[in-house]
Amino acid sequence: MAGHSKWANIKHRKGAQDKKRSKIFTKVLKEITVAIKENNNNGDPETNPALRNALLNARGVNMPKENIERAIKKATGADADNYEYMSFEGYGPNGIAFFIECMTNNTNRTVASVRSIFNKHKGSLSTSGSVEFLFETNGVFTVNKDGLTWDLEELQLELIEAGAVSFGDEEDIFTIYTEFNQFGTMASKLEALKIEVQRAEIQRIPLETKELNIEDAKEILKLIDAFEDDEDVQDIFHDLELTDELIAHIEG
CATH class of the missing domain: 1.10.10.200 (Integrase, N-terminal zinc-binding domain)
Known part of the structure; x- marks a missing residue:
């Protein structure tokens, strides 16, 4: 995670x-x-x-x-845009699995665009259900540790009682994971504890990740960037392992 x-x-x-x-x-x-x-x-x-x-x-x-x-x-007005949720499953180069979530007001455009992005980057759009089972759905809450007055160990014990299943602690970011059906409970708990949440969302977490050499991994990053640039794409989930070398490349 x-x-x-x-x-x-x-x-x-x-x-x-x-x-x-x-x-x-x-x-x-x-x-x-x-x-x-x-x-x-x-x-x-x-x-x-x-x-x-x-x-x-x-x-x-x-x-x-x-x-x-x-x-x-x-x-709240009469001329508001109407968006429809769509999801897509597929594979990038070297068998990296992708689950793409979109919000669109033009389904034909979105389908064509997602298929085109996969094809241009040596990937393929798959059928529904072909990738979803490789991920589990979790609530994810990101907290900036700056200004956090809680001792992290004490906080974790408090949050486990509210449904937290695991935690991530990376530099200035503290991440809380819950089961999908505990998302609302955790949101209420953090609000009650007066902990400022930077982002709260539902994520699809890969059950296992795949490690690639740096050159092959760069091809996956190009595919991710292409999806990021698409106006209809909301979230991108994949099972690429983030090695220290790859993280250094991304942050560089």
Whole structure:
């Protein structure tokens, strides 16, 4: 789990500083829109937990307050965009499994785009169910350790009682994993403990990872980048092992 979380954290740190910032904002704005639409146009985060979580993620990527307010106003209006959730499964080079989650207002465009990205990067789009079993679904909460007043060992004991199944501790980031059905319980627990969460999300964690040499792994990174650049793609999950050498390449 730690390796997969590390990949997400690397993306977040780099993404907040480069040209992908606008794409990160677009993805979060979609989260806000869907959270409101799927809860009877409820734009009140006090009574809409999904929206409350989307706003937490918006703050986690430093989205300006006016952008958030504009998104809520638009999503509760009659001219709001209607997004549909779609998922895709496939394989990249050297048998690396991919599970791609999208939100789209044009399903034909999204299907064609995902298939094209796989094909251009020596991968292949597979049928539903061909990859999903290689992952488990977990709630994942990312906490910035700066300003965290809790002793980590004491905090872990407290969170295990609330449904935490494992933890990740990497440099300035502390990660909490729960079972899928404990996501809401953990969110409430962290809020009660007044622990500021940087990002809360559902992730598909690979049951096993595959290690590649650095050159082959770079091909996978190119495929990941191509999916990241697609406007309809929300999340990308894979089973590539993040070796120290590969992490150094990503962060370099």
